Amino acid sequence: MQQSQWMEVYKNTLTMILAGGRGERLYPLTQSRSKPAVPFGGLYRIIDFTLSNCINSGFRKIYLLTQYKSQSLDEHIRKGWNLFSAELGEFIYAVPPQQRYRDRWYSGTADAIFQNLNLLDQHKPKYVIILSGDHIYKMDYSKMLAFHVENEADVTVSTIPVSLNEARRFGVCQIDANRRIIGFQEKAQNPAQIPDKPGWCLGSMGVYIFNTTTLAREVSRDAKRDSDHDFGKNIIPSILNKQRVFAHEFEDINGKPAPYWRDIGTLESYFQTAIDLVNVNPEFNLYDNSWPIRTYIEPLPPAKTVWRGQERQGQIIESMVAGGTIVSGGTVTRCLLGPGVRINSYSNLEECILFNNVDIGRNCRLRRVIIDKGVRIPANTVIGFNPEEDKKRFVVTENGVIAVPKGYVF
Amino acid sequence: MTNSTDRKLLIVDDEPNLRLLYEAEFKSMGYDVTLAEDGPTALKMLDETKPDLVILDIRMPGMDGIEALSEILSKDNQLPVIINSAYSHYKENFMSWSADAYVVKSSNLDELKQKVEELIDRKKDTP
Numbered sequence: 305m306q307q308s309q310w311m312e313v314y315k316n317t318l319t320m321i322l323a324g325g326r327g328e329r330l331y332p333l334t335q336s337r338s339k340p341a342v343p344f345g346g347l348y349r350i351i352d353f354t355l356s357n358c359i360n361s362g363f364r365k366i367y368l369l370t371q372y373k374s375q376s377l378d379e380h381i382r383k384g385w386n387l388f389s390a391e392l393g394e395f396i397y398a399v400p401p402q403q404r405y406r407d408r409w410y411s412g413t414a415d416a417i418f419q420n421l422n423l424l425d426q427h428k429p430k431y432v433i434i435l436s437g438d439h440i441y442k443m444d445y446s447k448m449l450a451f452h453v454e455n456e457a458d459v460t461v462s463t464i465p466v467s468l469n470e471a472r473r474f475g476v477c478q479i480d481a482n483r484r485i486i487g488f489q490e491k492a493q494n495p496a497q498i499p500d501k502p503g504w505c506l507g508s509m510g511v512y513i514f515n516t517t518t519l520a521r522e523v524s525r526d527a528k529r530d531s532d533h534d535f536g537k538n539i540i541p542s543i544l545n546k547q548r549v550f551a552h553e554f555e556d557i558n559g560k561p562a563p564y565w566r567d568i569g570t571l572e573s574y575f576q577t578a579i580d581l582v583n584v585n586p587e588f589n590l591y592d593n594s595w596p597i598r599t600y601i602e603p604l605p606p607a608k609t610v611w612r613g614q615e616r617q618g619q620i621i622e623s624m625v626a627g628g629t630i631v632s633g634g635t636v637t638r639c640l641l642g643p644g645v646r647i648n649s650y651s652n653l654e655e656c657i658l659f660n661n662v663d664i665g666r667n668c669r670l671r672r673v674i675i676d677k678g679v680r681i682p683a684n685t686v687i688g689f690n691p692e693e694d695k696k697r698f699v700v701t702e703n704g705v706i707a708v709p710k711g712y713v714f
Numbered sequence: 715m716t717n718s719t720d721r722k723l724l725i726v727d728d729e730p731n732l733r734l735l736y737e738a739e740f741k742s743m744g745y746d747v748t749l750a751e752d753g754p755t756a757l758k759m760l761d762e763t764k765p766d767l768v769i770l771d772i773r774m775p776g777m778d779g780i781e782a783l784s785e786i787l788s789k790d791n792q793l794p795v796i797i798n799s800a801y802s803h804y805k806e807n808f809m810s811w812s813a814d815a816y817v818v819k820s821s822n823l824d825e826l827k828q829k830v831e832e833l834i835d836r837k838k839d840t841p
Contacts, residue, residue: 421808524811528791 323437324371384600412533604628753777
């Protein structure tokens with residue numbers, strides 16, 4: 305494709321991010337916010353990864369379709385992502401349900417687009433990129449769009465190899481030699497495996513590119529059917545025979561041996577994915593300047609440790625610490641500390657994830673605890689050493705990860 | 715032979731003469747016809763008369779046909795709707811694509827009648 309043609313393609317592409325995920329299995333982190341707004345990695349929100357991918361790929365016309373408990377997400381977008389030039393036709397808008405269909409939330413991914421067809425009418429783009437605001441990965445969507453255009457596809461689905469076991473949670477594609485999709489099953493018990501890679505399936509990442517007319521037609525048809533109104537379950541399987549539907553292989557730019565793409569579904573996987581970041585060689589590389597992950601950063605002073613001595617010493621070991629945080633005479637090991645955190649003297653934290661402004665009193669012992677924003681842990685508190693006691697007060701996962709919710713009063 | 719009580723039409727148009735014309739034509743074909751002069755009335759009629767098909771004008775004062783179409787869909791997404799407008803350009807409006815047919819108004823009602831028959835038959839075939 306020539307440069308000028310490519311510019312036309314870019315100009316005629318609109319991005320819609322489905323950012324209404326309730327994230328029920330992430331409760332209590334999703335008690336007061338939607339899944340895309342859940343803090344992650346000390347500084348970020350889950351949505352920042354998808355938005356950074358958009359910016360880094362050059363797509364700057366973005367609608368975020370929100371629904372439940374969207375205030376936290378709205379605020380984050382306003383504060384952290386106000387970097388678009390309306391004069392250049394760029395924007396990011398968080399769109400709550402129009403409720404054109406009275407009293408109704410979106411009943412599925414396709415319904416979310418259907419209920420916002422007015423936005424497509426307004427812009428009349430040629431292509432629409434549909435993304436989920438729930439995932440952590442690095443992806444250059446422009447490569448997928450080039451693939452879509454070159455193949456004269458109606459729809460392109462981004463795919464990643466997933467193990468047979470995992471594949472039961474995904475949509476799984478079968479493709480021909482030209483990567484045209486010839487079969488698609490959503491959350492099947494026995495999904496088809498990749499022919500030359502037994503034990504593996506080609507999973508859909510929930511990343512789609514549609515020609516706009518195909519999209520509008522198919523979601524309108526789907527609205528008239530009794531269906532789950534879901535792209536994976538209903539739309540993709542129903543159009544394989546009539547439309548040119550292609551699978552684009554996810555090209556990871558994370559630079560690690562295995563492609564990295566995570567849909568953080570549970571508290572347990574949230575904890576594992578986040579704590580992995582403190583490793584010497586984590587699976588996900590946040591420190592790659594060629595693909596910056598943006599977020600809102602409060603103007604806070606640098607993180608600091610205070611006190612030095614035998615008993616009372618501020619120490620940060622194998623941890624990530626955001627600005628404004630003071631570790632004062634306590635020790636944190638393999639922890640993620642958000643902005644404005646206080647760790648007071650003689651306290652010891654191991655594998656803990658602390659969101660903004662958490663305050664840990666003196667003499668606390670905490671292990672494998674996720675603590676939501678603003679919680680004050682009183683002096684002498686012990687969490688993570690007695691599962692029976694912990695279960696009486698908190699959500700505790702099978703592997704003993706404990707979540708202390710926002711607003712919890714000791 | 716279809717029982718006429720199985721064939722109820724709701725015709726929504728703000729033009730009184732057109733409503734009367736449609737009423738006469740479709741009644742003569744054996745349809746049970748209800749008329750509404752605007753969107754809100756149409757939505758009320760929908761609940762009261764439970765029609766088998768709706769013929770919907772687009773350009774109406776207050777709630778337009780596109781908005782009414784959305785409301786109708788939220789009440790019953792299986793109910794066939796024919797958009798019947800004097801203008802063809804609403805066809806390009808994605809929000810009109812959830813209608814089952816789009817018929818541009820004409821002095822000859824054949825196309826409209828044909829679509830009505832077709833959609834009512836199709837509805838009968840699907841349990």
